[in-house]
Amino acid sequence: MRYFLAEGWGSARRNVSLISLGTMAASIFVLGVFGLVMMNLTSVTGHLRSSIEIRVYVEDSLQAQGLEKLQQEIESIEGVDTLTFVSKDEGLKRLTSQLGERSGLVDILEENPLPDAFDVRVMNADMTPDIASSISDLPGVLSVSYGQGLTEKLLATTRLIGVTALILAVILLGAVLFIVGNTVRLSLVARAEEIEVMKLVGATNWFIMWPFLIEGMIVGFMGSSVSGISLYAGYLACINRVAPVVPFIPIIVEPAPVARLCTGLVVLGVLMGVLAGGVFVRKHLEI
């Protein structure tokens, strides 16, 4: 093992350039930035999605028996999580409290204009439009409201950003693989004679490959740790200034999830390094 470590470290020191290290660190950094954006978006959309509710207004003509039947019918729809009955009096009370200082408006009305309603929570926000449509078809339902359009837009935006991040991640990981692979290729060229002798005297393929895998690991670690540390420090420094300005947006301010992401980036860099080392050395050695 001492031989592998010494050879791997020696090769990494000889063949890794500041330019390739910088390019790799930048690629992983950009990947990390996208990771942080995704984490924050997930937090915001998660918060918004958890507050999505379908308000089902029922016809005034529906008596207690009819309400009970409708409740059972809504509950039997697949994807419905919980259902709360909001009587017209309760609805008026909520409206009054929402209006606050303007609650006097309610007094102007001679009678309660609100119908009875159900608040329906769904198990999965993606199912909201379908469930709302099923409910609106039920007899006794006056109207259905869940912020039509907004939910669909939110879901579509989240998906778009997710796909973009995935494509970018593939491109950037390709760049990291190429950079580490190129460093390993230089080592292969520099050590061609040595490798020839190793094969000649009966070194196993694994024995020949190990120093290159370790070299890839070292290069991957160097590049990703630079970006991981700077991303962690940079994000926390920025967020501590941004968070007080936008208290209503649930962005991530705790260090723990950021640290997990940055550690993940370092692990990813190391894995990419080993993978690139393995792929290139196998290809060049025709193992």
Place this chain on the structure above:
Amino acid sequence: MIRFYEVTKIYPNGVTALASVNTQIDMGEFVFLVGSSGAGKTTFLKLLTREIVPTRGQVLLGNRNIARLRPREVPYLRRKVRMIFQDFKLLPNKTVYHNVAFALLVTETAPRKIRPSVEQALALVGLENKASAYPDELSGGEQQRVSIARAIVGDPSILLADEPTGNLDLETSWDIMEVLLRINKRGTTVIMSTHNSVIVNGLQQRVIELDNGKIVRDDRKGVYEGEAEHNAVLPG
């Protein structure tokens, strides 16, 4: 025992290097492979280290068909069948000691066994006093002796020599032959390809002559007739 059964080797470019070769070499023998350039000598040797595999036929070492070895078994074959070359293939940035020790290090030999084995190999080739020299500080003959020491350091049962004296003057070539004979006396099978008629004629060992990929002569105590015949038919 080494056996070639109907061995044919055709390279991807269509060149037939060996054609239906049959022969048998017992363990402990010393064999010269002779023949003109392109006769198939190097192909013969490369088949024994599984650097290449035959197109048809079998190359047997003991009872094992070398061509059938799985890739992960090949390194272990090469610890038993070692090869030396005309161009020595020494590592210029390592001393004589470390060049020889390298063969043990990369074959995962126990560290405590490395030093005595290297010293023994260097003594056998007469280079015990040059252990700390670098290859470029040595003569051609000395470099070849280092490469022999590296080849024999793991006690292989077969030593293949591909024109080991090709770059050396006659006097130095005799030094190398002395080393190879000494190694053969210890029980190692030696198969050497060569163009050096003086050495072949002088040592009177078994001679296998190849011509256009075929064995045209196999003499128990042979001479390098090929050159004489070849010279005889050359005009002028």
